[in-house]
Amino acid sequence: MPMKGSGPTSLREIDRFEGGVGWLAYPDERMQRASHALATDGEVWLVDPVDARGLDDLLSDLGTVRGVVLLLDRHRRDAATIARRHGVAVHRPSWMSNVDAELEVPIDDVETSLDGTGFRVHKLVDWPVWREAYLYDETDGTLVVADALGTAPYFCTSDERIGVHPMLRPLPPTELADLDVERVLVGHGEGVHEDATRAVRDAVTNGRRRTPALYARTVREFVFG
Numbered sequence: 501m502p503m504k505g506s507g508p509t510s511l512r513e514i515d516r517f518e519g520g521v522g523w524l525a526y527p528d529e530r531m532q533r534a535s536h537a538l539a540t541d542g543e544v545w546l547v548d549p550v551d552a553r554g555l556d557d558l559l560s561d562l563g564t565v566r567g568v569v570l571l572l573d574r575h576r577r578d579a580a581t582i583a584r585r586h587g588v589a590v591h592r593p594s595w596m597s598n599v600d601a602e603l604e605v606p607i608d609d610v611e612t613s614l615d616g617t618g619f620r621v622h623k624l625v626d627w628p629v630w631r632e633a634y635l636y637d638e639t640d641g642t643l644v645v646a647d648a649l650g651t652a653p654y655f656c657t658s659d660e661r662i663g664v665h666p667m668l669r670p671l672p673p674t675e676l677a678d679l680d681v682e683r684v685l686v687g688h689g690e691g692v693h694e695d696a697t698r699a700v701r702d703a704v705t706n707g708r709r710r711t712p713a714l715y716a717r718t719v720r721e722f723v724f725g
């Protein structure tokens with residue numbers, strides 16, 4: 501199983517709910533890079549997308565693509581390719597302009613919210629080597645987190661349904677524990693759609709003490725397969 505897939509894609513739908521859908525372009529890769537489409541009134545925002553054969557057919561059921569959103573500076577992925585194909589801009593928080601030079605497409609700032617949706621944009625990490633925002637819709641409880649939380653195996657111990665990124669465990673994103681969450685959509689792995697508030701609070705509250713167990717599990721999986 502490769503860490504990161506390449507070549508021909510094999511789109512697998514995940515995380516479908518009333519307000520959107522997610523997909524894995526390479527379901528067998530270890531990273532489990534997940535992408536999402538958020539739909540409101542016939543307009544669709546794509547979040548940190550990885551392109552895949554059949555993607556446009558999946559999106560056509562939701563509406564017209566309004567824009568592509570980047571929530572993590574490392575998640576440029578196929579944002580520019582998809583934005584050009586649909587004739588839209590790539591949107592990112594104004595404080596994440598370090599991604600602009602590599603995109604070569606129109607860029608728009610996102611200040612506080614996604615136009616036409618209930619999603620507010622919040623700063624989560626602002627380090628020189630890691631800039632990340634998250635989306636939260638208070639009305640329906642949808643939380644979208646690019647990298648600070650994930651469900652891919654290398655994010656989680658055996659006790660967790662969702663886990664804090666291994667590199668963030670010493671300084672977990674505790675502000676997420678204050679949110680009332682109906683579902684969590686993540687950038688690596690399938691989302692959590694049941695008892696999501698409890699899962700997030702457990703991850704950010706107890707993740708630090710579980711760090712040794714996670715590191716040990718990761719070493720075993722990568723060394724012994």
